Amino acid sequence: MTATLDESTVRPATDSAVRLSGVHKTFGQGERGVTALAGVDLDVAPGEFVCLLGASGCGKTTLLNLVAGLEKPTAGEIERNSSRPAVMFQEAALMPWLTAAANVELPLRLAGISRSERKNRTIELLDLVRLSGVGGKRPHELSGGMRQRVALARALASALHTSDGSLPSLLLMDEPFSALDAITRDVLQAELVRVWRSTGAAAVFVTHDVREAVRLGQRVVLLSSRPGRVVQEWQVADLSPADEAETVTVINQRLREVISSHAAA
Amino acid sequence: MPRLDDLDAAVEAGLDALDAPRERAAHGRLRRVLWAVLPPVAFLVVVIAIWQALWAAAFWPEYQLPAPIAVWNELWARIADGQAFGFIWTSVHRAVLGFLIAIVIATPLGLAVAKIRLIRSAIGPFLSGLQSLPSVAWVPAAVLWFGITPTTMYAVLLLGSVPSIANGLVAGIDQVPPILPRVGKVLGAGRLQASWHILLPAALPGYLAGLKQGWAFSWRSLMAAEIIAASPLLGKGLGAYLDDGRTLSDIPTVISAIILILLVGVGIELLVFRPLERQVLRTRGLSGTA
Numbered sequence: 001m002t003a004t005l006d007e008s009t010v011r012p013a014t015d016s017a018v019r020l021s022g023v024h025k026t027f028g029q030g031e032r033g034v035t036a037l038a039g040v041d042l043d044v045a046p047g048e049f050v051c052l053l054g055a056s057g058c059g060k061t062t063l064l065n066l067v068a069g070l071e072k073p074t075a076g077e078i079e080r081n082s083s084r085p086a087v088m089f090q091e092a093a094l095m096p097w098l099t100a101a102a103n104v105e106l107p108l109r110l111a112g113i114s115r116s117e118r119k120n121r122t123i124e125l126l127d128l129v130r131l132s133g134v135g136g137k138r139p140h141e142l143s144g145g146m147r148q149r150v151a152l153a154r155a156l157a158s159a160l161h162t163s164d165g166s167l168p169s170l171l172l173m174d175e176p177f178s179a180l181d182a183i184t185r186d187v188l189q190a191e192l193v194r195v196w197r198s199t200g201a202a203a204v205f206v207t208h209d210v211r212e213a214v215r216l217g218q219r220v221v222l223l224s225s226r227p228g229r230v231v232q233e234w235q236v237a238d239l240s241p242a243d244e245a246e247t248v249t250v251i252n253q254r255l256r257e258v259i260s261s262h263a264a265a
Numbered sequence: 266m267p268r269l270d271d272l273d274a275a276v277e278a279g280l281d282a283l284d285a286p287r288e289r290a291a292h293g294r295l296r297r298v299l300w301a302v303l304p305p306v307a308f309l310v311v312v313i314a315i316w317q318a319l320w321a322a323a324f325w326p327e328y329q330l331p332a333p334i335a336v337w338n339e340l341w342a343r344i345a346d347g348q349a350f351g352f353i354w355t356s357v358h359r360a361v362l363g364f365l366i367a368i369v370i371a372t373p374l375g376l377a378v379a380k381i382r383l384i385r386s387a388i389g390p391f392l393s394g395l396q397s398l399p400s401v402a403w404v405p406a407a408v409l410w411f412g413i414t415p416t417t418m419y420a421v422l423l424l425g426s427v428p429s430i431a432n433g434l435v436a437g438i439d440q441v442p443p444i445l446p447r448v449g450k451v452l453g454a455g456r457l458q459a460s461w462h463i464l465l466p467a468a469l470p471g472y473l474a475g476l477k478q479g480w481a482f483s484w485r486s487l488m489a490a491e492i493i494a495a496s497p498l499l500g501k502g503l504g505a506y507l508d509d510g511r512t513l514s515d516i517p518t519v520i521s522a523i524i525l526i527l528l529v530g531v532g533i534e535l536l537v538f539r540p541l542e543r544q545v546l547r548t549r550g551l552s553g554t555a
Contacts, residue, residue: 068451069450069451070450070451084451084453085451087451089444089447089448093442093444093445093447093448095445095448095467096467096548096549096550097466097467097469097545097548097549106452106462107452107453109462110449110452110453110454110458110462111453130274130277130278131281134285138548138549138550139550140286140549141285141286141550142285142286143283143284143285143286144284145277145280145281145284146281146284146285154452155451158451158452183276183280184280184284187276187280191273191277
């Protein structure tokens with residue numbers, strides 16, 4: 001692909017959206033404590049799409065929770081230069097008593113935005129995830145893919161509309177498509193890339209699927225397991241299909257090595 | 266690029282159409298009502314037929330097993346002279362008032378037990394224990410404390426229903442999937458906002474189950490109190506009417522009173538709690554048995 005956007009025009013001028021330096025996270029205390037992350041350094045540029053890759057127990061979810069502010073690091077620093085991040089989890093976690101539209105509206109309501117304003121923005125966001133027709137439906141009346149799109153719209157509502165627009169936005173995604181069937185996942189990946197492009201947000205996307213990481217990300221960061229550390233990084237933006245396949249193989253190989261190393265212990 | 270995008274949109278629309286759960290075709294309203302009404306009515310007919318047969322066989326003396334028609338005559342007489350409505354009003358207004366007070370006490374209590382660890386470990390076990398104590402057991406104590414007064418009635422009623430409403434709320438809150446409060450936090454909800462917009466609505470099904478049980482306990486406790494602590498000063502409720510039957514050895518009165526007590530209990534359940542519960546469960550896609 002030669003006709004790509006000049007990235008310098010897309011990215012805001014700040015130097016990083018998220019910066020982690022020497023982040024440690026231990027659950028529990030003393031000998032029985034479990035170290036989830038041991039000295040993670042990571043820099044995410046504004047507008048950049050970073051995929052965090054790793055096997056189970058590599059602390060990728062913990063890392064995301066730390067960035068989202070749901071947990072505090074045991075040591076190290078997390079610097080987030082963005083508005084409130086849009087967070088998506090593996091499950092859509094929609095409020096089952098609210099309609100799709102009311103779910104999207106919830107963060108706006110929490111932020112005290114006026115009713116008419118809320119309605120407009122909700123309509124826009126549902127439109128963005130191509131769900132304009134189903135705002136009145138309840139979560140149980142939607143398919144898994146539709147629920148995840150409502151969750152995306154809700155996350156965007158909290159990120160784009162509840163704080164001042166001067167800071168760059170940030171998407172934090174914790175394996176949001178892993179519970180979906182293959183074709184739905186495929187379509188939603190394309191959808192996410194489209195939304196990411198149109199918002200100019202930085203994205204940190206956690207996955208255990210190498211193919212997904214290479215397809216979506218501009219950069220893939222491989223974490224080791226127990227404790228989680230950054231093992232290696234690959235730049236994977238704008239690869240040709242052949243290079244993409246090659247990179248998937250290489251990363252897969254490395255991931256297998258990392259996992260095998262645990263068998264000995 | 267735009268072509269690809271259109272293609273994706275088309276695939277997505279197709280998936281949406283295929284994957285969205287279908288609504289089950291609802292049966293006709295008439296059919297639903299018939300299904301709800303006919304089986305219990307048929308059962309009732311069978312029960313009365315057996316009763317009639319047993320009475321006709323005269324296994325037991327008349328003062329133990331009256332004829333169904335004798336009970337009906339007593340019941341009809343009380344309805345015709347309007348006394349039945351007086352009994353029902355006396356009891357129901359007490360029960361409803363007491364139940365409302367119970368809600369006001371039990372709701373903050375339940376919230377505190379569910380959310381504050383120290384309070385939970387301190388009074389949680391007692392709250393569950395109180396639920397298994399029959400409220401009749403409180404009547405003698407309440408009579409000694411408050412005499413034969415309306416206060417006694419309310420005290421017994423509250424001791425019966427507050428624990429079950431509070432426990433219902435605690436169970437409801439415990440069953441809230443932990444992901445929902447986390448979502449609330451990342452969406453920017455403060456502590457109070459999270460309680461109001463997320464925790465309480467999420468706990469509503471459990472809370473409602475607690476309310477339903479709380480009502481049943483209120484009604485039972487009140488009847489126990491009315492039967493034991495009957496006095497002309499208190500006005501005559503259904504419990505006192507039942508106790509009249511006992512003192513006069515008038516079995517048709519006793520059975521009429523039991524029927525009225527049952528009717529009120531079932532009536533409130535069907536008219537108030539069933540529709541509420543259905544509504545709440547249906548909006549959440551938990552259709553239940555209804």
